[in-house]
Amino acid sequence: MPKPCFLSVVVPMYNEEEVIEVTYRRLKAVLDTLGETYEIVFVNDGSRDKTSDIVRAMCEADSTVKLVEFSRNFGHQIAVTAGMDHSSGRTVVLIDADLQDPPELIVDMVARWREGFDVVYGKRIERKGESWFKKLTAAMFYRLLRSMTSVNIPVDTGDFRLMDRKVCDALSSMRERSRFIRGMVSWAGFKQTSVDYVRDERFAGETKYPLRKMLRLSLDAMTSFSTKPLKIAGILGFVLSAVGFVYLFVVLYQHFFTNSTQQGWTSMVAISLLFHGITLSLLGVLGEYIGRTYEETKRRPLYLVSEAINFSGDEPEATR
Ligand code: UDP
Ligand code: MG
Numbered sequence: 001m002p003k004p005c006f007l008s009v010v011v012p013m014y015n016e017e018e019v020i021e022v023t024y025r026r027l028k029a030v031l032d033t034l035g036e037t038y039e040i041v042f043v044n045d046g047s048r049d050k051t052s053d054i055v056r057a058m059c060e061a062d063s064t065v066k067l068v069e070f071s072r073n074f075g076h077q078i079a080v081t082a083g084m085d086h087s088s089g090r091t092v093v094l095i096d097a098d099l100q101d102p103p104e105l106i107v108d109m110v111a112r113w114r115e116g117f118d119v120v121y122g123k124r125i126e127r128k129g130e131s132w133f134k135k136l137t138a139a140m141f142y143r144l145l146r147s148m149t150s151v152n153i154p155v156d157t158g159d160f161r162l163m164d165r166k167v168c169d170a171l172s173s174m175r176e177r178s179r180f181i182r183g184m185v186s187w188a189g190f191k192q193t194s195v196d197y198v199r200d201e202r203f204a205g206e207t208k209y210p211l212r213k214m215l216r217l218s219l220d221a222m223t224s225f226s227t228k229p230l231k232i233a234g235i236l237g238f239v240l241s242a243v244g245f246v247y248l249f250v251v252l253y254q255h256f257f258t259n260s261t262q263q264g265w266t267s268m269v270a271i272s273l274l275f276h277g278i279t280l281s282l283l284g285v286l287g288e289y290i291g292r293t294y295e296e297t298k299r300r301p302l303y304l305v306s307e308a309i310n311f312s313g314d315e316p317e318a319t320r
Contacts, residue, residue, distance in 0.1 A: 006036035007110070008092045010083030012076050013042055016097040017049040018204040023097055024058055024065070030103045034110060041066045042097075043083045046073030059310045069307040076209070077179040077217070078303050080159060084168050086311065092168045094159045094181070099203040101160035108195050109162035118190035121154065121161035121182075122197050129201025134214075141218050145183075148226040153186045154194065161185070175302060177295050180221035187225070223292050230289060233282040240278070 009027060013020060024040070031038045042055045044067060058065045068086050070079065080094055091113055095101050101122060109120040127135055142155040159181050163171075170188045171181070186192075209217075222229065254260055 004088045004090065005039050006090050007031065007034065007038040007106075008083075008087035008089030009038065009040045009106070010080060010087055010092060010094050011040065011042050011097050012045055012079035012083060013047060013051050013055070013097045014045045014073060014076070014079070014208045015047045015049045015051060016205065016208075017047070017051045017054060019098050019202075020051055020054050022203060023099055023103075026099065027095075027103045028062075030106055033107065039064050039066055039087070039089065041068065041083045041087050043068045043079040043086075044070060045076065045079040046070050056309065063310055066310040067308070068305055069309070071304040071306045074303045075213070077159075077181055077220075080181055081172070081179060082303050082305065085172050086308065087168065090165050091162055092165070093162045096158075096160065098205065100200050101158070102197060102200060105160075105195060105197050106162065112193055112195060113162055113164065116191060117193045118164040118167050119161060119185055119192040121157050121185070121192065121194050123154065123194040124156045124158065124199045125196045127199040130199075137214070141221075145218075145221055145225070148222060148228045149183075151183060151187050151225050153183050153225070157182060157194065158199075160197075164190070166190070176224065177300075177302065178220040178224050178292050179302075180217065180224050183221055183225045219288055220292075223288055227289075229285045233285050236278070237282070240275070 009031070011023065011027075016023075020042075027040060031040075042058075042065065044052050044055065052067075052069060055065065055067050059067050066086070068082050070082070074082075083094070084092060091110070093106055093109065095103065095106075105122060109122075112120040127138075139156070142153075145153060146155060163185065167185065167188055167190050170190075171184055174184055
């Protein structure tokens with residue numbers, strides 16, 4: 001069993017060789033001012049650069065640094081989960097590796113935790129150095145999600161947050177694959193509060209969240225926290241068939257009881273294309289849910305660990 005410490009900092013990393021050294025130093029500087037015991041749990045999410053070598057060297061020099069090495073890239077939310085699973089602190093902070101979230105804010109978060117809050121999340125009042133496209137899509141996504149679910153997920157917050165051990169354990173007990181950690185924390189409840197911050201530019205390197213991964217995260221969030229898209233599909237189908245029925249009677253009436261039969265290949269094709277389009281996209285919505293249900297039923301482990309360094313006993317933990 002790892003020795004419990006006061007604070008665990010979980011840092012997921014995917015190809016972060018350019019920033020990780022600086023991140024470590026800035027984190028360390030902040031953590032040392034707390035005057036409490038701490039650990040930094042780095043999770044290497046299958047990086048293909050020197051990230052792993054750099055952190056391994058840190059582990060040798062500093063026993064507060066720990067490394068969970070994945071067997072391949074499993075994705076950011078899963079990496080954060082692994083870090084939480086391996087953490088032992090009374091409190092746990094989730095922070096990105098690229099210094100977009102200022103480590104200095106941890107001091108304020110700890111202060112709020114001492115006031116009795118179980119979750120202190122960082123709320124972005126400004127995002128620097130991100131494209132208007134990312135800001136716009138992010139703002140739209142948070143608001144759309146909010147309107148779709150009954151879980152109160154705060155807008156403009158990322159995963160940068162401090163959690164009490166009991167919240168961390170609650171999250172670790174939820175083993176779903178489609179993970180949207182911010183939503184899961186909201187779902188868990190407990191006493192929550194926020195601290196405002198300005199999100200900096202990435203310190204170096206490129207974003208590891210291309211459009212493809214962003215889309216996947218938003219779909220995961222949507223499907224895990226709402227079944228409204230399915231209900232909307234049903235309602236839309238009902239309304240359209242009602243309209244169709246009424247129109248059918250109009251056309252039949254005209255055909256049998258008046259001299260003017262409705263004509264037009266163009267309108268037929270237009271209607272047919274429109275309705276097939278709608279049907280297929282609704283099937284797509286259904287598919288998103290069915291695919292995820294299938295993934296969950298396989299009950300595979302969320303991730304595979306190839307190596308865990310500096311955890312007491314250095315148990316060669318292969319899987320979880
Ligand atoms: N990350 C990860 N696995 C991935 C993608 C990203 O562990 O597959 C990490 C990344 O190293 C960083 C954090 O997740 O610490 C957030 O990624 P990034 O800063 O690229 O996202 P953005 O801030 O651009 O949304
Ligand atoms: Mg970033």
